Amino acid sequence: MVDRTLRRIFILSGIVLLLWVLYLLKPVVIPFVVAFFMAYLFSPLVEQFCKVGLPRWLSISLVFIGIGIALTLAVWYIIPLVWKQLMIARDSIPVGINWINSTFLPWVSSTFHIEEMEIDTSHMSSIVMDYVQTNYSADSIQAMLLSVAQSGLNFIQIGGTVVLIPIIAFYFLLDWQRMLDSLRRLIPRPYEQSTLAVVQECHSVLGAFVKGQFLVMILLGVVYATGLQLIGLEVGLIIGMVAGLASIIPYLGFAVGIVAAIIATFLQFGIDWMQLVLVLVVFMIGQAVEGYILQPFLLGDKIGLSPVAVVFAVLAGAQLAGFMGMLIALPVAAVIVVLLRHLRDFYEKSYLYGQPVVVSEDGASGDISIDTAQVHIDIELDPQSANSLQQTEKSSKIKPSDQQNS
Known part of the structure; x- marks a missing residue:
């Protein structure tokens, strides 16, 4: 009993020590963790290429080349559209400030009986410049430059990490089966089947959820962007894309999209209740499509959590x-x-x-x-043991009165 307890304490201490070392090496471990999950996501596609008869290194290379081409095409076509939308948003800022000064602030003043206000951009610029000149000396500027340089070094480090992750993922995929076999051998033999069953179920749930959520993000972004463009919102494309990407976090995409769309509607159309109603209709349609079409068919009940959970x-x-x-x-x-x-x-x-x-006992066979x-x-039981057991049971059932009568 003492040896078993000491062994358990030793194992738990080893696990705690390992987790503590991994925490200290967090900056080094994170790229490997990200690369492992990247390899996990793309391993089914690599396996499909391997089944065709291609070498594993060539299958991995084809997958990575395909991902690179897809990202390049997406950036090639999306960046000009996004840039155009940003230029439209930039040009809308003066119009929006003018609308606030000429329409919104007078309405607030007359409705709530407060003193009239006005946004003066030149005055705001002078205030900012005065604040910078007053609060930031030459030493502060030098510290700021050092901070910028440090940020540049951090940016280079992040860029190096981004380049390193696909390389590590490539080698993970190259030794994927051997690595899985090594992990499988670590499982105690009596618990191998049950552990593998749990791991397989987690793999099925996680894979289906990730693929389904990715498709939901893309299709929901298309729905939002198309709807906002159809109602005449000039920056509808970028708002729809951001709302779709933000939908990876539940309810965040809807919140970000509708707030941004309402602000853009005010800047472009002013107080136009019909446009606001159309924006609400677009997002209600998006929520209906997500709740009744995309979620049931692409995700189903993959998580099993209630909305509160x-x-x-x-x-x-x-x-x-x-x-x-x-x-x-x-x-x-x-x-x-x-x-x-x-x-x-x-x-x-x-x-x-x-x-x-x-x-339970079988009376005939014992x-x-x-x-x-x-x-x-x-x-x-063998027949002799069964007969002796039955004789014992019978003798135990004899009453004392019967013994006295005999």
């Missing part, structure tokens, strides 16, 4: 890991749900849950059967 998962992810935590909150929640489901099944089958032990939630035991 989804919000809690996103907020918990944001609290624990910031924006990155919000991005990975739902996939992690999907895996946790699978693990909790298996843990509940294990608990319900354990003696702690109160499963009864059923002992065999004994023991049934529990985990095992079924049949005990077969």
